[in-house]
Amino acid sequence: xxxxxxxxxxxxxxxxxxxxxxxxxxxxxxxxxxxxxxxxxxxxxxxxxxxxxxxxxxxxxxxxxxxxxxxxxxxxxxxxxxxxxxxxxxxxxxxxxxxxxxxxxxxxxxxxxxxxxxxxxxxxxxxxxxxxxxxxxxxxxxxxxxxxxxxxxxxxxxxxxxxxxxxxxxxxxxxxxxxxxxxxxxxxxxxxxxxxxxxxxxxxxxxxxxxxxxxxxxxxxxxxxxxxxxxxxxxxxxxxxxxxxxxxxxxxxxxxxxxxxxxxxxxxxxxxxxxxxxxxxxxxxxxxxxxxxxxxxxxxxxxxxxxxxxxxxxxxxxxxxxxxxxxxxxxxxxxxx
Amino acid sequence: xxxxxxxxxxxxxxxxxxxxxxxxxxxxxxxxxxxxxxxxxxxxxxxxxxxxxxxxxxxxxxxxxxxxxxxxxxxxxxxxxxxxxxxxxxxxxxxxxxxxxxxxxxxxxxxxxxxxxxxxxxxxxxxxxxxxxxxxxxxxxxxxxxxxxxxxxxxxxxxxxxxxxxxxxxxxxxxxxxxxxxxxxxxxxxxxxxxxxxxxxxxxxxxxxxxxxxxxxxxxxxxxxxxxxxxxxxxxxxxxxxxxxxxxxxxxxxxxxxxxxxxxxxxxxxxxxxxxxxxxxxxxxxxxxxxxxxxxxxxxxxxxxxxxxxxxxxxxxxxxxxxxxxxxxxxxxxxxx
DNA sequence: TTGTACGCGTTATCAA
DNA sequence: TTGATAACGCGTACAA
Numbered sequence: 130x131x132x133x134x135x136x137x138x139x140x141x142x143x144x145x146x147x148x149x150x151x152x153x154x155x156x157x158x159x160x161x162x163x164x165x166x167x168x169x170x171x172x173x174x175x176x177x178x179x180x181x182x183x184x185x186x187x188x189x190x191x192x193x194x195x196x197x198x199x200x201x202x203x204x205x206x207x208x209x210x211x212x213x214x215x216x217x218x219x220x221x222x223x224x225x226x227x228x229x230x231x232x233x234x235x236x237x238x239x240x241x242x243x244x245x246x247x248x249x250x251x252x253x254x255x256x257x258x259x260x261x262x263x264x265x266x267x268x269x270x271x272x273x274x275x276x277x278x279x280x281x282x283x284x285x286x287x288x289x290x291x292x293x294x295x296x297x298x299x300x301x302x303x304x305x306x307x308x309x310x311x312x313x314x315x316x317x318x319x320x321x322x323x324x325x326x327x328x329x330x331x332x333x334x335x336x337x338x339x340x341x342x343x344x345x346x347x348x349x350x351x352x353x354x355x356x357x358x359x360x361x362x363x364x365x366x367x368x369x370x371x372x373x374x375x376x377x378x379x380x381x382x383x384x385x386x387x388x389x390x391x392x393x394x395x396x397x398x399x400x401x402x403x404x405x406x407x408x409x410x411x412x413x414x415x416x417x418x419x420x421x422x423x424x425x426x427x428x429x430x431x432x433x434x435x436x437x438x439x440x441x442x443x444x445x446x447x448x449x450x451x452x453x454x455x456x457x458x459x460x461x462x463x464x465x466x
Numbered sequence: 467x468x469x470x471x472x473x474x475x476x477x478x479x480x481x482x483x484x485x486x487x488x489x490x491x492x493x494x495x496x497x498x499x500x501x502x503x504x505x506x507x508x509x510x511x512x513x514x515x516x517x518x519x520x521x522x523x524x525x526x527x528x529x530x531x532x533x534x535x536x537x538x539x540x541x542x543x544x545x546x547x548x549x550x551x552x553x554x555x556x557x558x559x560x561x562x563x564x565x566x567x568x569x570x571x572x573x574x575x576x577x578x579x580x581x582x583x584x585x586x587x588x589x590x591x592x593x594x595x596x597x598x599x600x601x602x603x604x605x606x607x608x609x610x611x612x613x614x615x616x617x618x619x620x621x622x623x624x625x626x627x628x629x630x631x632x633x634x635x636x637x638x639x640x641x642x643x644x645x646x647x648x649x650x651x652x653x654x655x656x657x658x659x660x661x662x663x664x665x666x667x668x669x670x671x672x673x674x675x676x677x678x679x680x681x682x683x684x685x686x687x688x689x690x691x692x693x694x695x696x697x698x699x700x701x702x703x704x705x706x707x708x709x710x711x712x713x714x715x716x717x718x719x720x721x722x723x724x725x726x727x728x729x730x731x732x733x734x735x736x737x738x739x740x741x742x743x744x745x746x747x748x749x750x751x752x753x754x755x756x757x758x759x760x761x762x763x764x765x766x767x768x769x770x771x772x773x774x775x776x777x778x779x780x781x782x783x784x785x786x787x788x789x790x791x792x793x794x795x796x797x798x799x800x801x802x803x
Numbered sequence: 804t805t806g807t808a809c810g811c812g813t814t815a816t817c818a819a
Numbered sequence: 820t821t822g823a824t825a826a827c828g829c830g831t832a833c834a835a
Contacts, residue, residue, distance in 0.1 A: 143823075145823085146821060158821080176580055178521070180811085184515070184812080185826075185827055216550075231568055231569075232567055244566075246467070247513050247515070248516055384751050385751060388755075415751075415752070470828070471828070480805060483804085485831085515828050517827085519828080521812065521813090522810075522828080522831085523829085524811070
């Protein structure tokens, strides 16, 4: 933990000179001393103290990744393969740009704001914001903010959003199901807002375009918390007889449902067709392999981080970025007459 | 971003007084002024500048979580459900203790050390260290270090390790397989060091206790990188005829293998029995449900963080903590004559 | 009980 | 080309 001051003393010069060499301010320092300093720097393996640097420059080189955990959904948010893949993409991009990532998970938006503020983060990536959460954060801190998967028209005036063409992905899937002869198609999710709303909208639109009536009884609600899961699964399995296909809002739910159906002797896709959304490991390793809508989650994380970095460099970016989806046809949908 | 100095000015008192109130140094300040300051603090929503605080106190309140990524194993380390669950446990514990977590992923130990040093982290949790990595880090920084799943006798002199009774878990599983009539049991993993070595050792021991000879041809090597995976899977499936059971070193590999076998018309557990290790979502959602060895990964993360926090408080801790395993019998092992 | 003054390690300004 | 010196915001020893 050697300091610039100490180095200057040992080298018999001023801290300014050492600092100048460190920052490559060529022309400000003679070739001779530069060499001397550089050698010494290497020898003692000098590493700057970030706290001091940040204090002096009023910056932090930290990008905060704040995840708002929905208390009703997960015991452990990060267990969701979606979340971890996202984090992976963000972390890698931030690191490669010479920034640092501070991860903060909380269900309390106030806590998140305080965290951001103490660390004086240079920028912020938000995931899981609901309602006007994002707006509140952005109004308080005049730092660049990028949200992921946030549906808020109002919000786009305040921050950039990196999302997915959820509606289209969902539309494509339902259209495909219809092309395979399905007409009694349920939609399964745990809520009807944000991303889920967009996917539900795409689902409804595809039905409408095929002149199939949507009724609210087509919506199957799953309760993901471990205490409620078995009960909701039981109910869903019972009601499954009413449909020839169930479009699930995520691969996780699709695979969970298939397991529950299998346990009750209902075969997929023999008795009923099931589809997912996300295309993660879960569905890929499953047999029969899951028919699903692909999204590249890592790219989502990378895009969010890259966009934020652009803003940090003072560049302007689109305030709405929509990544594409792709229909992945595998083995959980059966063609019916 | 109001500062103490500013607050003191507006309240017409000294920074010391304000600071004392903030730190609850009762007795050092009159009831009257305390109230006044506290009110003001709330009103302006004061948040300390961590950089300044850290600089003054020479601490950081940061705990680094450094993951060494094995270049040969993952494209994206964090996608491993094991890793994300671990992070979840660590993050939660650190946050609840008022510390902050800085996540750093790298395959270069030097990079990790530099990172630790710049941020002056108060303590360090290391995962994925190989050989004397952990020792090198601990020799350089006189900070508390806790390693996770590191097998290094020498290392235990330098840091605490939180691990698992891998050998026992493996022993139990193989003993169970033997009790179900299996004698031709393969062991599948991607390497033979660290955790994998311990599990292999338990496997060998169980064979020996049952007077079954181990030959190196019982070891099935999987190459997890996506380019090599299909090839290694093909080879393993071909060789699967030689065995009645394959014990896989992880649930991920077990499920991956079962999928590959299924694709080739080989039924599990009809034609061959397969077991995993970890007991994560992958195996739980799989049908037939995976027979595996349970470990509580979140608890592992929590334990590691809690142990480090203890050391930070100056308490001594055991230098080797071994969490227990538990055999989970489900549906991928068939009893044979 | 309150206030003054200094140090933490770095960068930046300005003078030499 | 180099060197003093102030500034960043906080905590604290010591003085009042």
